[in-house]
Amino acid sequence: MQSITCENLTKSFKGDGVETFALQNIHVTFQQSDFTAMIGPSGSGKSTLLSIIGTLDEPSNGKVLYGGEHSPRKSNAVANFRFEHIGFIFQQYHLLPTLTALENVLSPVMTRKVDYDKTARAKELLDRVGLAEKAGSLPSQLSGGQQQRVAIARALIQEPDWLLADEPTGNLDSETGEMVFQLLQEIHREKGCGVLFVTHDETLAERADQVVRMVDGKIVSE
Template sequence: MAIEIICTELGKSYIGDGVTTNALQNINLTFSKGEFTAIIGPSGSGKSTLLSLIGTLDKPTTGKIQYDGEEIMNKSKNKIADFRFEEVGFIFQQFHLLPTLTALENVLTPLFAQKVAYKKHRRGEEVLEQVGLADKMNSLPSQLSGGQQQRVAIARAIVHKPNWLFADEPTGNLDTETGERIFELLRQLNKDKECGVIFVTHNPKLAAKADRMITMKDGGVISDQPGESK
């Protein structure tokens, strides 16, 4: 159970047409389990790149990422995949629900390839109840509103009981009122389960409600300060 993430001199570069682009550079941050952190900044500032690196979806060009002092990205692909399943849940702006599967079946997809001790079907029902969709378990994505689809995506992200929840613009495709409800749901999950939440957003009003607000620009951190909840 990882309770701390440490990023040290983290950098990410891309090379195209002989030109090197520094998406991230010299990132030094520590995240604590149980904390709700918002990362904000303009498009191209490096927010999503940072989230992908912290969540082990991509590897840094320079620097290192440690979970409780252990450098995860030095492990094999299989070990990293196992670690990701045990520790991390992802929520994206695009819901990425499979259109031919019901809400419950979509939620259960992360568990199909894993050997888990608890009953998979019941666990899926539990998390859908938790996000307020007990009456939509057998609905297809096309039968759900945008906000309901995002809640299914959230349920899928927490079905394996992760210690860290990473949300990349999860309210970006939703209207303001629905986006605020999704934010409050993530906030409640953070409080109830004591999982660390790192939330990328363009919305400064939502970011200010977090425990901590990190502002990025041009691939670097320009401020790191407490949110309104602190």
């Protein structure tokens, strides 16, 4: 899946007789070879666009093409498509509080049949993000930066084509945020996966291969 193309994407919500647009006529293509930043003020539609690209949400109009093909439409097929191709990283980490770091990394594949040793790969990924010694720790025993690195390892467990990261450094101090950002860059180079990340940080966005700027649900520059 070398590219993701959004064609005429619109997302709107209706309430009290008023239609509010979160996205308006979005046309953009992302390449797997690029490390891409989406930047813009709060409410500009960045996270909405990321959710639609990641098949977590559906547009009101328009379409998303993955390598030139439509995504499946049935819910179980969409879930399988997402599992095989897309890894998510969230600002709030979304780790399961009662599971250890290792178990959190394993959680996407726990109930699935795969052709590799799940635990071995999870341990390898924890080692890759520098947390091998924290495999048995609960999220409450980890710092914010450590929790985000566990979340990155979890997103990589199925070796996705794309990593979608929504404000991955937003809850971190500048030093820890820089470490997480550099880790994402390294993974992009090592794994060959496309990275699309949402950020408010201009200095981070300037270091991306592609920068998409959004205002009021529209792309204003690319």
